[in-house]
Every structure is written in C-alpha cells, then in structure tokens.
Amino acid sequence: MRLVPRHTRGVAAAACTLLMAAGLGAAGAGASSAGTAAPGTQVIASTVLGSDYKVTLTALRSTHDQYAASVRLQVYKHTDGGWKESDQVTVGDVDGWFWYPLTGSGAVCEFSTASTEPAPLTVSLLVTPSIGCSEPAHYVVKQGRVFAG
Numbered sequence: 001m002r003l004v005p006r007h008t009r010g011v012a013a014a015a016c017t018l019l020m021a022a023g024l025g026a027a028g029a030g031a032s033s034a035g036t037a038a039p040g041t042q043v044i045a046s047t048v049l050g051s052d053y054k055v056t057l058t059a060l061r062s063t064h065d066q067y068a069a070s071v072r073l074q075v076y077k078h079t080d081g082g083w084k085e086s087d088q089v090t091v092g093d094v095d096g097w098f099w100y101p102l103t104g105s106g107a108v109c110e111f112s113t114a115s116t117e118p119a120p121l122t123v124s125l126l127v128t129p130s131i132g133c134s135e136p137a138h139y140v141v142k143q144g145r146v147f148a149g
Helices: 006-035 099-103
Strands: 041-049 053-061 068-079 082-091 108-113 119-128 137-142 145-148
Touching: 041 099, 041 108, 053 082, 053 099, 053 108, 053 119, 068 099, 068 119, 068 145, 082 137, 082 145, 099 119
Parallel strands: none
Antiparallel strands: 041 053, 053 068, 068 082, 108 119, 119 137, 137 145
C-alpha cells in the first residue's frame, strides 16, 4: 500500500476536479453547438424538360430552427453548353416544412411536368408520415420563368 502525503492529497483532488470540470465544459460546448447545426441543402427531386430546361426541388434547412426547412423550386435554362438559373420560387411558406421528413425516403409525393411550352408543373411533398402529403401546388414554366398555375 502506497501512502500519499497529506499535503499533496488536496492538490491531487483539486487537479482531478479541474480536469473533470474542463471535460464537462468541453462536452457541454460540443453539445450546445451540435444543437444548432449549420444549415444544409439537399436536392430532393430533379428533372430535365427536353434539352432546354432543368427543374430542381431543393430542401433548405432553417437557420433558426433545426427541424424546419424551406423548399426552393429552381428552373435552369441550357445556354452556352451549361445550365444557368433562370428563375426560382419558394414552395409553400419559408421554414414551413419539416427537415427530416423532407429529406427522408418518400419525401416527394408528386413531381410531375411535361416538355411543352408552357410546361405545367405539380409538386406535392410529405408533411410528416402521420399527416401525409401536402396538397398539390401547381406552377407553369414559361420561357424559363415560374408562374403560379
């Protein structure tokens, strides 16, 4: 059995307490930063209309609420050998969707269009698994611009 001199017991206990506090402080800092995850984006659907237009639906994670998201519908026009954005609209309300259902499997209930000019476009997305799909939103893509349908 090894004996520790009485005058060093307090120093060892204080050092141990400081190390534990530092560890807990670091764990707390990591936990709080994990709760405020950086906003993200995820393309949830995409289609090409003929050789002229590409349409994408992108989920945008809220910067204020880690569970909320917005959906951006973007139209790209094929020019100079590449795709250049010609218009975009927000589907539904800003931060009006839930991030996890929107980025999970089965998130897109309906995403239909036609290669006509103007091109009709219908979008319906999963609100939550228990609520089901949103009412369809109707748009028209005309000369690269998006209009409510």
